[in-house]
Amino acid sequence: xxxxxxxxxxxKFKEAETKLHELNYLFWECTTRCNLNCLHCGxxxxxxxxxxxxxxxxxxxxxDTIESPPKNxxxxxxxxxxxxxxxxxxxxxxIRKRGMRWSxxxxxxxxxxxxxxxxxxxxxxxxxxxxxxxxxSHNWLRNNKNSFVKVDNAIGLAAxxxxxxxxxxxxxxxxxxxxxxxxxxxxxxKGVKAWRLFTIVPxxxxxxxxxxILSGNEFIGLMDFIKDKRKDKSIDIKFSCEGYVGEYExxxxxxxxxxxxxxxxxxILIDGSISACPNIDRSFSQGSIYRDNFYEIWQTKxxxxxxxxxxxxxxxxxxxxxxxxxGNGFHYWHGEKNNALVxxxxxxxxxxxxxxxxx
Amino acid sequence: MKRNxxxxxxxxxxxxxxxxxxxxxxxxxxxxxxxxxxxxxVKSKTSGxxxxxxxxxxxxxxQHEYTDNEGSFSFYTELLDxxxxxxxxxxxxxxxSFADRDTVLTNIGNNVxxxxxxxxx
Ligand code: SF4
Ligand code: SF4
Numbered sequence: 001x002x003x004x005x006x007x008x009x010x011x012k013f014k015e016a017e018t019k020l021h022e023l024n025y026l027f028w029e030c031t032t033r034c035n036l037n038c039l040h041c042g043x044x045x046x047x048x049x050x051x052x053x054x055x056x057x058x059x060x061x062x063x064d065t066i067e068s069p070p071k072n073x074x075x076x077x078x079x080x081x082x083x084x085x086x087x088x089x090x091x092x093x094x095i096r097k098r099g100m101r102w103s104x105x106x107x108x109x110x111x112x113x114x115x116x117x118x119x120x121x122x123x124x125x126x127x128x129x130x131x132x133x134x135x136x137s138h139n140w141l142r143n144n145k146n147s148f149v150k151v152d153n154a155i156g157l158a159a160x161x162x163x164x165x166x167x168x169x170x171x172x173x174x175x176x177x178x179x180x181x182x183x184x185x186x187x188x189x190k191g192v193k194a195w196r197l198f199t200i201v202p203x204x205x206x207x208x209x210x211x212x213i214l215s216g217n218e219f220i221g222l223m224d225f226i227k228d229k230r231k232d233k234s235i236d237i238k239f240s241c242e243g244y245v246g247e248y249e250x251x252x253x254x255x256x257x258x259x260x261x262x263x264x265x266x267x268i269l270i271d272g273s274i275s276a277c278p279n280i281d282r283s284f285s286q287g288s289i290y291r292d293n294f295y296e297i298w299q300t301k302x303x304x305x306x307x308x309x310x311x312x313x314x315x316x317x318x319x320x321x322x323x324x325x326x327g328n329g330f331h332y333w334h335g336e337k338n339n340a341l342v343x344x345x346x347x348x349x350x351x352x353x354x355x356x357x358x359x
Numbered sequence: 360m361k362r363n364x365x366x367x368x369x370x371x372x373x374x375x376x377x378x379x380x381x382x383x384x385x386x387x388x389x390x391x392x393x394x395x396x397x398x399x400x401v402k403s404k405t406s407g408x409x410x411x412x413x414x415x416x417x418x419x420x421x422q423h424e425y426t427d428n429e430g431s432f433s434f435y436t437e438l439l440d441x442x443x444x445x446x447x448x449x450x451x452x453x454x455x456s457f458a459d460r461d462t463v464l465t466n467i468g469n470n471v472x473x474x475x476x477x478x479x480x
Contacts, residue, residue, distance in 0.1 A: 125390025
């Protein structure tokens with residue numbers, strides 16, 4: 001009873017947030033160069049990206065169009081690998097000069113003590129580092145035999161800082177799925193306070209590598225693992241925002257599923273495109289900073305993000321949970337956009353059905 | 360107004376974190392912590408000239424920076440009730456030789472500018 005009241009109120013809250021569409025979170029895809037060659041990379045970026053890093057001088061005028069940003073407004077530097085930029089500290093300082101916060105997503109390979117200090121000096125406030133398993137699995141997925149040693153050092157440094165709002169993300173796949181309890185212990189031993197787990201979107205390099213995609217049974221195993229570990233509170237563990245998980249909602253996250261792409265999350269991508277999360281199909285671009293006023297676009301466009309009724313097709317057309325899910329994470333709509341690429345709820349239900357039939 | 364109304368109900372239903380804290384799958388957590396911008400210039404007490412290469416650090420913390428050729432420094436650090444900033448001449452006699460000193464900051468806002476004079480040894 002109480003759960004259904006919560007659900008209804010949350011639905012109202014989502015509607016209000018969508019109507020207001022306050023920009024709180026801006027991704028800046030500042031480079032697509034990368035020093036690793038991960039098997040699951042959704043962006044297919046390579047060391048020698050055909051795109052040059054976006055000059056800071058191109059980004060700042062777009063940022064300056066934002067009228068009175070809210071207090072918690074954050075610019076999230078992403079890539080590629082942002083640490084390949086030589087001017088990363090300058091970028092951060094320019095953002096802070098404008099009264100805004102900045103944060104960064106990194107693979108940790110170049111995050112040594114000197115970098116840690118210079119980034120803190122430049123006002124870095126939050127950091128996410130990717131760890132994709134224990135040594136062998138991490139090195140396998142990251143395609144680099146030294147990457148675990150490097151990321152281990154980076155995690156130790158970041159976790160030692162009481163200033164940083166730091167978390168580790170793990171992309172759960174067939175290879176690291178059975179290591180989750182050990183990764184959990186490892187992270188606690190490193191002093192990490194928050195751990196976010198997500199699964200691989202079957203696009204980019206991941207599409208052709210079946211070792212990466214979890215089966216329904218494994219996905220349930222992941223949900224149960226998170227649900228179980230959330231009880232002992234040693235680490236703030238959660239499933240990422242990626243999708244609606246039906247009966248596991250509220251057991252694996254702090255709140256119900258809410259894809260905020262285009263509602264509170266915007267982005268400026270490497271070619272100047274204006275969009276939302278960088279993993280969203282690039283055809284959803286709403287404009288370009290080289291042509292348009294960024295904030296005007298934020299305020300006046302983004303219709304497909306704010307009115308998701310167009311996703312009521314394919315498997316979502318007659319879904320009884322549509323109001324809660326609204327077509328799953330926006331990043332699951334690619335290509336022709338005739339169907340959501342993944343339905344987590346379906347994955348869970350089908351696997352449970354098979355389990356029950358067998359027992 | 361409408362939003363505040365909805366927000367209070369949501370807060371009451373223990374969804375407080377859902378209101379303000381969110382992150383995209385490939386994004387970072389948000390940063391709600393208050394911090395402190397420490398800026399300033401270091402000069403010689405005797406000559407009044409800026410000193411380059413002085414190590415400016417936060418005590419009990421690995422954060423530090425070196426003054427530039429104008430004796431200037433600028434960095435963000437965690438805002439605590441009391442922050443001790445340490446000035447050390449670490450480059451031997453390259454830009455002169457100065458006695459180390461500490462400056463204790465209390466009751467600080469979000470930024471502070473320090474004019475520091477160091478005594479020649
Ligand atoms: S069918 Fe579509 S709307 Fe329904 S749960 Fe699955 S992804 Fe969500
Ligand atoms: S598009 Fe995907 S990553 Fe972005 S907020 Fe929605 S679910 Fe999260």
